[in-house]
Amino acid sequence: MTEQAGSKGHVPLIEFRGVGKRFTVKGEPLQAVRDIDLKVREGEILTLVGPSGCGKSTLLNMAAGLFEATEGEVIYRGAPVKPYNNSVGYMTQSDHLLPWRDVIGNIAIPLEIKGLPKAQVVARVEELMETVGLTGFGRSYPNQLSGGMRKRCALARLLAYDPETLLMDEPFAALDAMLRMRMQIEIRALCRRLGKTVMFVTHDLDEAVAIGDRCVVFTGRPGTIERVVDVPLPPDRDILQLRKDRDYQEITATLWDVLAPAVGMGD
Ligand SMILES: Nc1ncnc2c1ncn2[C@@H]1O[C@H](COP(=O)(O)OP(=O)(O)O)[C@@H](O)[C@H]1O
Numbered sequence: 001m002t003e004q005a006g007s008k009g010h011v012p013l014i015e016f017r018g019v020g021k022r023f024t025v026k027g028e029p030l031q032a033v034r035d036i037d038l039k040v041r042e043g044e045i046l047t048l049v050g051p052s053g054c055g056k057s058t059l060l061n062m063a064a065g066l067f068e069a070t071e072g073e074v075i076y077r078g079a080p081v082k083p084y085n086n087s088v089g090y091m092t093q094s095d096h097l098l099p100w101r102d103v104i105g106n107i108a109i110p111l112e113i114k115g116l117p118k119a120q121v122v123a124r125v126e127e128l129m130e131t132v133g134l135t136g137f138g139r140s141y142p143n144q145l146s147g148g149m150r151k152r153c154a155l156a157r158l159l160a161y162d163p164e165t166l167l168m169d170e171p172f173a174a175l176d177a178m179l180r181m182r183m184q185i186e187i188r189a190l191c192r193r194l195g196k197t198v199m200f201v202t203h204d205l206d207e208a209v210a211i212g213d214r215c216v217v218f219t220g221r222p223g224t225i226e227r228v229v230d231v232p233l234p235p236d237r238d239i240l241q242l243r244k245d246r247d248y249q250e251i252t253a254t255l256w257d258v259l260a261p262a263v264g265m266g267d
């Protein structure tokens with residue numbers, strides 16, 4: 001089942017129109033995803049959940065212009081997505097911080113590449129550190145930071161590019177449960193405040209509901225969209241209190257009913 005997206009009042013920023021992606025692995029074709037019709041609305045946080053290998057990362061790579069669709073087309077702001085779509089910022093599980101640069105040095109990289117004058121770089125880095133909660137840690141090196149601090153640093157560096165869309169591929173998968181919840185709260189609040197459009201991949205149902213405005217559930221490979229589920233929780237939801245919330249429980253139960261057969265656990 002595909003969605004009825006793009007309804008009145010919602011501007012699609014990214015559109016997948018009949019998209020499929022086939023790889024060739026050891027001379028054999030491998031269909032990663034097929035028949036993807038999906039509209040990502042401007043300013044929403046869209047979470048993507050599905051079994052491992054169903055093509056979630058492949059979809060993000062296509063939105064980023066890194067992979068070309070083999071069927072259909074991917075549209076960004078009304079035009080076919082460019083190779084290396086520079087309107088998006090990508091965040092993955094590993095943070096790729098440079099170990100020989102401190103926090104300030106790492107966050108400054110995109111600004112230095114842009115050729116900003118030194119004083120502006122310093123001011124902007126300070127602002128970004130405040131945005132992600134890293135004030136006071138500017139002179140620390142990555143190996144002196146906790147997992148959460150490293151994530152914040154990577155996020156600040158990503159925001160330094162000022163991308164209008166964030167593509168997040170299981171960014172918190174390696175964090176422990178408490179820290180993960182904390183990062184979920186922060187990322188949701190931050191993306192709302194900055195008005196970012198977000199595609200957020202996770203294999204964690206709770207995370208998909210806690211963070212998302214809508215959640216896309218995929219089938220196993222070749223990945224297709226099983227269902228798009230609205231998450232009608234308050235925009236400023238309290239993620240720490242969610243587990244006690246009736247609506248939250250119902251939505252996660254619905255999602256599980258949809259996802260379980262896709263991962264071979266349903267009846
Ligand atoms: N660059 C690639 N070359 C060949 N096969 C790939 C490539 N990227 C992904 N695949 C294959 O496509 C399928 C979907 O992969 P991926 O998008 O990473 O899934 P997910 O992120 O949902 O776990 C997998 O079978 C994977 O091995």
Ligand SMILES: [Mg+2]
Pocket residue numbers: 056057058169
């Ligand atoms: Mg993946």
